[in-house]
Each structure stands twice: as C-alpha cells, then as structure tokens.
Amino acid sequence: MAFEGLTERLQNAIGKLKRKGKVSEADVREVMREIRLALLEADVNFKVVKDFVKNVREKAIGAKVLESLTPAQQIVKIVNDELTKVMGQEAVPLSKAAKIPTIIMMVGLQGAGKTTTLAKLALKLKTEKKARPLMIAGDIYRPAAIDQLQSLGQQIEVPVFSLGTDTSPVEIVRQGLASAAEKKNDYVLIDTAGRLQIDEKLMAELAQIKALAQPDEILLTVDAMTGQNAVEVAKGFNEQLDVTGVVLTKLDGDTRGGAALSIRAVTGKPIKFIGQGEKMTDLDVFHPDRMASRILG
Numbered sequence: 412m413a414f415e416g417l418t419e420r421l422q423n424a425i426g427k428l429k430r431k432g433k434v435s436e437a438d439v440r441e442v443m444r445e446i447r448l449a450l451l452e453a454d455v456n457f458k459v460v461k462d463f464v465k466n467v468r469e470k471a472i473g474a475k476v477l478e479s480l481t482p483a484q485q486i487v488k489i490v491n492d493e494l495t496k497v498m499g500q501e502a503v504p505l506s507k508a509a510k511i512p513t514i515i516m517m518v519g520l521q522g523a524g525k526t527t528t529l530a531k532l533a534l535k536l537k538t539e540k541k542a543r544p545l546m547i548a549g550d551i552y553r554p555a556a557i558d559q560l561q562s563l564g565q566q567i568e569v570p571v572f573s574l575g576t577d578t579s580p581v582e583i584v585r586q587g588l589a590s591a592a593e594k595k596n597d598y599v600l601i602d603t604a605g606r607l608q609i610d611e612k613l614m615a616e617l618a619q620i621k622a623l624a625q626p627d628e629i630l631l632t633v634d635a636m637t638g639q640n641a642v643e644v645a646k647g648f649n650e651q652l653d654v655t656g657v658v659l660t661k662l663d664g665d666t667r668g669g670a671a672l673s674i675r676a677v678t679g680k681p682i683k684f685i686g687q688g689e690k691m692t693d694l695d696v697f698h699p700d701r702m703a704s705r706i707l708g
C-alpha cells in the first residue's frame with residue numbers, strides 16, 4: 412500500500428505518546444521532532460513540513476490538550492486535522508460549464524499518465540454522469556499516443572477525434588471542438604503532448620490550445636512516485652498555464668507521500684483525482700480527509 416513508511420513512522424511516534432498516561436510539553440516536542448523527520452523522509456516539501464509541525468505543536472501545547480484525560484488521542488486528532496488541511500480540506504469537484512460542452516484539457520510530462528487518465532476520466536463521466544464525452548487526440552509527437560487513445564476509446568466506448576500526426580495540435584483541437592458542437596457532446600477531453608521535462612516550445616503550444624479552447628478545466632497529471640519532482644513540475648506548469656487542478660497518478664505504486672502532501676500547499680491548486688492503478692476504473696475523486704486517515708493508518 413502507498414505511504415507505508417510514513418504511516419509506520421507516524422504510528423510509532425504517536426504510539427509512544429499513547430503509552431504514557433500523562434503527556435508533558437517535552438513529550439509533545441519529542442513526538443513532533445519524530446513527525447518532522449517522518450515527513451521529511453517521505454519527501455514532503457521542507458516549508459510544508461515546517462508549517463505543519465509548528466501548527467500541530469501550537470495546537471497541542473496551547474489548548475487544554477495536555478491537561479485532558481486523553482492527550483494522545485487529541486494529538487492524533489490534531490495531526491489528522493492538520494494533514495487534511497494541508498491537502499486542501501475538502502474534495503473540489505470538477506467544474507461544469509453552464510452551456511455544453513464542458514471542456515477539459517489534460518496536460519503533463521510524458522509518462523505521467525496523461526493519456527490513460529484522460530480515458531479514465533471520460534469513462535467516469537460516462538458511467539457516473541451519463542455523459543457523452545468526446546476525446547481529442549492532440550498529442551501528435553509521442554509516436555504511439557494516438558493509437559493508445561484510440562484503443563482506450565474502443566475499450567470504454569467513447570469516440571476519439573483524431574487527424575493523425577500531420578496537422579498541428581491547435582488545428583486538431585479547433586476541428587475537434589467543431590465536431591463536438593455538431594454531435595452535441597457534453598464533455599470534450601483534450602489530450603495534449605508531453606515532454607520529458609518542461610520546455611518553452613511545449614508551453615507555448617499548450618498556451619495556444621488554452622487560448623483557443625478556453626477550457627473549463629486544465630488538469631495537470633503528475634506521477635506521485637516522483638515525489639518533490641512532481642511538486643516542481645506542478646509549480647512550473649501552474650506558473651505557465653494557471654491550471655485548475657491536479658491529478659496524482661500511480662498512488663498504487665511505492666510512493667512515500669511527499670507529492671500528495673505538498674502539491675496543494677506549494678501550488679495553491681487542488682488535487683482533484685487520484686490514479687490508483689492501470690485499469691480504466693482506477694480513478695477516484697481525491698478526498699483530503701480520507702487520505703489523512705489513510706496516512707495515519
């Protein structure tokens with residue numbers, strides 16, 4: 412399961428408190444030192460860790476927690492609430508346009524899981540909202556991206572608009588949107604090109620697509636397994652494109668938790684979905700409170 416190391420270390424730290432009947436200020440400081448190390452080892456952003464520890468310590472020492480009959484339980488609750496807050500407090504729903512179609516543009520580095528996530532989201536909209544989505548194949552650079560999207564489209568029975576690899580992505584999107592208008596698709600999901608790292612040419616192209624499509628959502632897919640690198644990528648994309656949300660993929664892998672716990676605080680943008688496997692149904696709405704409970708184990 413994801414976050415195994417972090418969960419174990421937090422449980423150890425808190426377990427020590429639970430075994431004490433009475434908890435002193437020094438005990439709280441000691442447990443906060445351990446929590447701080449656990450978070451840093453989980454690759455959580457340094458500043459996020461600092462604020463987190465400060466807030467928990469203040470709440471634990473400041474209120475009447477230490478004099479209460481159950482100080483350890485109350486400290487667990489404070490940690491849980493703070494974890495929830497760091498990840499954004501509440502689930503943020505996908506935007507919906509007042510007039511169809513709702514346009515969702517998917518961006519991200521190559522390999523992050525952009526194309527897979529696009530199809531997963533189309534399936535989710537189809538099954539949960541009875542939507543009639545159209546997917547636009549706008550990644551003309553990665554050789555197999557269009558085939559991959561078409562094959563996923565067949566699998567989930569969602570149409571794909573493609574003009575192959577010889578037309579510019581902006582033109583593909585323009586014609587794709589016209590096709591969606593004609594066929595009255597209520598959601599349009601645009602797949603875009605990724606690179607191995609952020610580069611100016613890619614960003615310029617994405618900005619052009621954004622200007623043309625005026626999407627209701629720009630979702631950035633980042634790979635949770637890459638930890639702080641995912642956070643840096645999110646920061647970079649957000650500065651250039653002002654994304655509306657993040658999809659954290661590969662949370663089923665061996666992740667330490669750093670990306671999940673840092674992205675919201677560093678970018679100010681919510682994590683909207685999490686990918687937890689390669690199957691088309693492995694996409695879930697991100698709930699900060701549930702993730703906090705999962706981290707605390």
Ligand code: GDP
Binds near residue numbers: 520632
């Ligand atoms: P793109 O280059 O960003 O479009 O990436 P792809 O959509 O092609 O995904 C790259 C690889 O990651 C594929 O093998 C996907 O099956 C895999 N992948 C995507 N999301 C997840 C996820 O949530 N969990 C796991 N385990 N694999 C994923």
